[in-house]
Amino acid sequence: MSSSFYHLLLSQSTTKLAYSLYTMTIITFLYQETGSATLASAVTIISMVSQLMSSSTVPLMMEKFPLRRILLLSQISQLTMYVLIVVSLLMIPSPLNYFLLLIFLSLISFFNGWSNPSRSALIPEIVLKEKLVSANSILSTTDQTLLLFGWSIGGILIAYFGHGKVILITIALLILSIISLFLLKTNATTIKKKRKSRIETLKEGWIIVFKHPTLRTITKMDIIELFGGGIWIGAVTLVYVQEALGQDEKWWGYINSTYYAGSIIGGILVWRFSKTINKSLIGYIVIGSIGVSILTIIYSFVSTPLVALILVVLMGPLYQVRDIAQSTFIQNTIDKETLGKYLASKATINQAVFSLSVFIIGMLVDLISARFVYLFSGFLLLCSGIYAYQKLFKKQQIEVKHNQNL
Structure with missing residues (x-):
């Protein structure tokens, strides 16, 4: 570096x-x-x-x-x-x-x-x-x-x-x-840009979000996943710990700390195997999404606190594999001139969807149960993983075979 x-x-x-x-x-x-x-x-x-x-x-x-x-x-x-x-x-x-x-x-x-x-x-x-x-x-x-x-x-x-x-x-x-x-110090070179109106500038990132064939799939994946993303906010984990695990606030703290610890371990593992992951970014996006979905669904049925902690730790590496592979894939897909604008538009969508998710998840916890929202989120993650497999991974494999036959 x-x-x-x-x-x-x-x-x-x-x-x-x-x-x-x-x-x-x-x-x-x-x-x-x-x-x-x-x-x-x-x-x-x-x-x-x-x-x-x-x-x-x-x-x-x-x-x-x-x-x-x-x-x-x-x-x-x-x-x-x-x-x-x-x-x-x-x-x-x-x-x-x-x-x-x-x-x-x-x-x-x-x-x-x-x-x-x-x-x-x-x-x-x-x-x-x-x-x-x-x-x-x-x-x-x-x-x-x-x-x-x-x-x-x-x-x-x-x-x-x-x-x-x-x-x-x-x-x-x-x-x-x-x-x-x-x-x-950056390697960026100064390029004389054609003057654009504010509307054109604001539209540029959104056009990539919704019209770029591959990145449109990434956007849809994020939206599907983020509708269940509110499961890890403090209020929801507290209700889960009390209702599903039958524990007090002490275990709430354990779950929160373990969630971050799992993410840290995941980041270290991704760094250690970065060369392997770099060879199949789309494959690891799919593995991460489906892996997290399976663990989240299992987590929704768990009643033993220690098992819940183990599952949360195991989620960390899978979350990190998916997120880091996706970030790298995006950086490799878009030219440097428009990358930032795309990321800004994507962040706006993600924040809006996550805010809505927090409201929906909170309502579902009150109306149904904490277990249900984890099951619901796990199902959404599974849908996202299957969608990525169908739209990204299979398409990539077809392209690889086509190039080999040329």
Whole structure:
């Protein structure tokens, strides 16, 4: 890997950790100050809506600025908001500062929404094609590790240092991220682009999403899977632990931690076998989807807590195989000029569908049971895997045979 890849890794790692610490800080501060669970939960809702709005603006940013500069703008804008949060906490009285915190939260989430599509689109510029699986697995594993670390240590840091000092830690992390981005060098060449209207720019990614024959299949797969994606949010896993496993909140924590641990193990395994996976990306997308679906269906019938933990750990590698193989396949399929716009449009769809999924899954848990939603999600994953096999894998095999006969 090039030094630029490691600068990107450091930058995104510190940003992810800062974002998780800051989110925990705002949630706990609002809850401790007001005692309102509704106000505290508004943090998650505002973040999701802001990132959804942000994704729709990414193509316009990519038309004007290089990817590295978009990441820098994202980090510097977030840093400014963090500084304003500290000022708000120290100098502005309640309840006015609650209102300001939610405004700053929405802006931070908006600017953070530029990061993921830009990062994914930047990877092919700084990593050789044959190293993409390895690079994606390293980034994914690091993301999962920092999510686990951030949510595990965040509460301890808040209890020990207080809300204001934890925000100062996030500011230090973002400064480190910005320095790392300044050191990053890309292989991108400056191309004189034909001036496009805003409508044309916004449509470009959506046209690829819905009209590119292969990527249209990927989009449909994501939509099918994400309609059951809400099964791993905290509220649903808590109900499952209590209803299906007959355990208390302690096992809820075990399930959540094990989920991240399985993803970390999966990322390491994908990195270790990256060359093998790179030879058949579509095959591993299918294996991952069908494998996760089978384990999720089994998980829906389990009553023994230890068996549930084992199944969650086993899901981790399969989730990672599917996601990393899919990311690499997309990066290999689209040219670098339009990759970011496609990823931004795809992220908008994914966030919208996932938000709807959270609502549907929550309703099904209340109306039927937690077991049913895992069975329902497993069935959707199975449909997605079979669809990928029919539309992608079989088509690829036909093309391979045709080329061999030429």
